Amino acid sequence: MIQRCLLILTGLFSSCVLLFALAQEPADNQKCLQCHGQVFYEYFNEWTEQTERKTMNPFYHVDSIRMMGSVHKAFSCTDCHSPEYETFPHSGELRMEQKYTCMDCHGGDETFAKFNFEGIESAFMESVHFSNSNERFNCWMCHDPHGYQLAQREQESIKDVVHMSNQMCIRCHTDQFEFGLLTNKTPSDLTAIHSWLPNQAHHFNKVRCVDCHTDVQEGILVSHKILPKTDAVRNCVQCHTSNSLLMESLYAHRVKESREESGFVNATILNEGYVIGANRNKTLNVVSIVIFGLTVIGLCIHFILRLILLKKK
Amino acid sequence: MQYSSPDLPLIPFDISVAAHNVAGVCIALTYLVFLVYTRFSRNRIHYQVTWKGLMPRVIKQAMYYVFGVFRKQEPPFPISEDMKFNHLQQITYVMGMYALVPVLIITGLALMFPEVIIDDIYGIGGTLLTALVHVSAGFFASMFLIIHLYFSTMGASLTSNFKSIVDGYHESH
Numbered sequence: 001m002i003q004r005c006l007l008i009l010t011g012l013f014s015s016c017v018l019l020f021a022l023a024q025e026p027a028d029n030q031k032c033l034q035c036h037g038q039v040f041y042e043y044f045n046e047w048t049e050q051t052e053r054k055t056m057n058p059f060y061h062v063d064s065i066r067m068m069g070s071v072h073k074a075f076s077c078t079d080c081h082s083p084e085y086e087t088f089p090h091s092g093e094l095r096m097e098q099k100y101t102c103m104d105c106h107g108g109d110e111t112f113a114k115f116n117f118e119g120i121e122s123a124f125m126e127s128v129h130f131s132n133s134n135e136r137f138n139c140w141m142c143h144d145p146h147g148y149q150l151a152q153r154e155q156e157s158i159k160d161v162v163h164m165s166n167q168m169c170i171r172c173h174t175d176q177f178e179f180g181l182l183t184n185k186t187p188s189d190l191t192a193i194h195s196w197l198p199n200q201a202h203h204f205n206k207v208r209c210v211d212c213h214t215d216v217q218e219g220i221l222v223s224h225k226i227l228p229k230t231d232a233v234r235n236c237v238q239c240h241t242s243n244s245l246l247m248e249s250l251y252a253h254r255v256k257e258s259r260e261e262s263g264f265v266n267a268t269i270l271n272e273g274y275v276i277g278a279n280r281n282k283t284l285n286v287v288s289i290v291i292f293g294l295t296v297i298g299l300c301i302h303f304i305l306r307l308i309l310l311k312k313k
Numbered sequence: 314m315q316y317s318s319p320d321l322p323l324i325p326f327d328i329s330v331a332a333h334n335v336a337g338v339c340i341a342l343t344y345l346v347f348l349v350y351t352r353f354s355r356n357r358i359h360y361q362v363t364w365k366g367l368m369p370r371v372i373k374q375a376m377y378y379v380f381g382v383f384r385k386q387e388p389p390f391p392i393s394e395d396m397k398f399n400h401l402q403q404i405t406y407v408m409g410m411y412a413l414v415p416v417l418i419i420t421g422l423a424l425m426f427p428e429v430i431i432d433d434i435y436g437i438g439g440t441l442l443t444a445l446v447h448v449s450a451g452f453f454a455s456m457f458l459i460i461h462l463y464f465s466t467m468g469a470s471l472t473s474n475f476k477s478i479v480d481g482y483h484e485s486h
Binding site: 241305 | 319322325455456459
């Protein structure tokens with residue numbers, strides 16, 4: 001009975017915390033951010049009895065402005081980190097604390113059902129990130145919990161979505177420090193390994209890494225099943241065609257534009273770009289084929305009549 | 314590229330893009346040569362259109378192509394050193410070389426370097442408009458090519474005009 005009550009109270013408390021977060025008012029984390037939000041921070045050293053000025057470890061630096069715009073802005077630091085951090089200097093043992101993952105808060109919660117966290121977790125566990133990392137790969141390798149923002153669902157421009165998304169991959173795959181958290185290997189030169197890709201720079205600006213390097217999955221907005229590099233998309237025509245792969249991935253949740261009524265295939269892409277082969281105008285296609293056909297027929301008739309005339313000579 | 318499909322892999326897409334780009338650059342360079350050559354040589358006289366009474370002359374030539382050829386009529390505007398184009402050819406080549414081809418080249422170069430294209434033109438994507446203009450101009454250029462190749466067979470013999478391209482001499486009918 002008591003256990004049931006405790007369980008209900010814990011559930012109510014968690015819901016309150018989450019509802020509070022959803023109220024969108026940023027929490028007051030000034031006590032932590034006065035150091036962790038700065039490049040340099042100062043503190044009074046009781047041993048030396050001096051005010052010391054130090055550089056904040058960049059891996060412990062929190063961009064407070066990004067945090068104000070993030071989905072977690074209403075959380076206080078100690079909602080996720082140990083309340084013992086309120087004491088300074090921080091105990092060294094606190095480094096050992098187990099960090100929350102997305103599933104600890106969002107798993108099994110109907111409020112976040114549309115994000116399908118369970119599906120994301122399953123997809124991630126099938127990915128090469130999980131299988132090759134001895135279970136060291138976690139959500140925070142890609143997603144910054146302090147600055148996470150919804151891009152696709154908030155109808156940000158495709159350019160911004162692509163940039164935001166690709167930074168998650170590039171940050172790790174080009175930086176020895178980040179890459180070294182998982183392996184002793186040196187990160188490869190992305191430009192060199194993608195040298196087979198025509199108009200490489202344009203592709204990197206207009207298409208996300210995950211559009212080629214993941215399997216499209218039902219019910220998940222952004223696929224988390226990162227494929228081995230040998231399984232990445234290399235056939236241009238998978239995107240540059242009327243049945244474009246991009247419509248199931250990058251443009252999957254865009255509102256279709258009214259241009260579709262004028263006969264453009266994959267019209268939603270046209271809001272912010274143009275993909276050869278994927279954007280055709282059906283009317284123009286038909287008209288051009290008809291004109292071309294009639295011209296060729298006319299010329300053939302002309303030629304045949306000339307040949308008949310020649311034979312008569 | 315415009316009609317690419319996984320079900321119809323005629324030419325690998327990346328190869329067709331590369332070939333298209335190379336062809337485009339070659340056209341741009343040879344067009345520059347044409348511009349300079351035509352401007353500073355006697356060739357320019359063939360591109361100087363006499364607009365007065367042009368339409369009746371064009372129609373007369375068109376009627377010759379459609380009917381006159383089969384009635385064994387003489388060409389209404391025979392080729393001479395001062396007039397290597399008949400009026401229908403002349404207006405077509407002038408429109409082609411001074412309107413169609415420049416549009417094709419400019420839009421093609423813009424698509425090769427899409428960062429120079431204005432993002433939004435009264436609510437319509439700049440790349441879309443540029444692509445539409447380029448594809449349409451390319452279509453008309455393709456039509457011109459087919460018709461031009463066919464009409465090249467309308468010399469004294471089927472191949473005489475092609476010989477003229479090589480040796481520079483016109484063979485009379």
